[in-house]
Amino acid sequence: MVKSISAVTKLNLKNSKLAYLIVGIILATQIIQNNIVKLIMAANGVYSSVDDVIIGAGAYAWLLPVLVAVFIPTLHFRKMMNLGAKRGNFLWGALCAEVILVVAVAIFNTALFYLVDIPMYATGYFPIVANPIELFGWTSHGMVIGFLRQTAFLLLVTSAVHTLTAAQGKWYGFAADIAIVAIISVFTPIAPLREALLWFFNLIIFTSAASWQIAACLILAAGIYALNKPILARKII
Template sequence: MKTTLGMAKVNLRHARMPQLTAGIGFAIGILTYAISFLIDNSNGQNLAVGNCLFLLPLCMAIFIPTAHFTKLMNLGGRRKEFFKSAIFSYIPAIVIAAAVSIITRLTIDKAIVLSGKLSDTVDLLDVLGFASHGSLSAFFQISAVLFLFCCILHTMTLIQGKWYGWIVDIFIIVMIFSPLNAALVWFFNMVIFHNIILVQIISCLLFGSVIYALSFIPIQNKPI
């Protein structure tokens, strides 16, 4: 239990709430497709069913810091190992969510649109411009974005209730509603909308790694 791998296995094995959330979203998506097929919703658009699985790693990034920390510490885990294990829990979830999203895009989504029962699907891979680069590139791009936002959610969850957490929250609000929002525009253009794929992916990985590294500060001081 004291090893990083052991903790990561526990995190994955007991992440029932994120798994349930993503599973329900996926099931609702399939049900919506079925209804559209039955009623011949040829002018309608549905959210691409694979996008629902993005909830899996994102929910885990909130659930693991809040629900698993105390449990793992009481089982003999160490804070440093928890810090390392969390990211190793998110990565498999990210890969699965991104891969299934690509697979469903090329199979289920494509089949229902070609059947004429649905005019199109609203896919984040199209909205973000990743699909235009091909399926393989889209897989790495959406994986990088999910990695970044998992790191953000993980760290933001851990700092809530701390004095520096309040400062970060206020700073983010000020950035949104002030001329400083230009920095947010630059950030999103870099990590999502940059026209050079490699720059976009590396930016997500670098920003995510730095933000995740900062989470060790609240982990060191988090009560058990």
């Protein structure tokens, strides 16, 4: 079983080239535009306005696990079955691949934030570099906690995207889509419900209690991912 799960994981990672390409192009253009061009300009005495705000290039890497979470249930499932994989092993292998990518992306973004964004901003010659890990207050307890909070949040987003994608085409998928739209559109204008929505987003993103945020994201991610078991059991090949 471990061998099979490991094979599913490797196949998922190996065959996500489209996601790597898309994110690679976006990252490259952002790094060139935000960092390299501005460095060249600064070297020639042309400085950006310090009032400008740019998004840290590393944040664009967040797209990678999200894209892969879309591709695995849509493009990889049938091919994996055609190679003789079992549904249970597919589920675990998909989870492993997504966790690996989430951790890798969190490391990449954290490293880019501390090694490039902060030093560049500190010179005073460059615009403000906004990275979600700082905007959301995740780095207020240091780099390691910032990395962990980012990882937990990305796992939640990835599991939600994977599960929603896997459920599309079935009534429960459409029901979930409608429920999400309904919650946002109904909750937002009604004050008590809006408070509940704010409380939820505060818990999974903004709270200063890092342990609560990490625990909430991981528990929710596990719960949402567990829904894939009955979804997969009903998926036809």
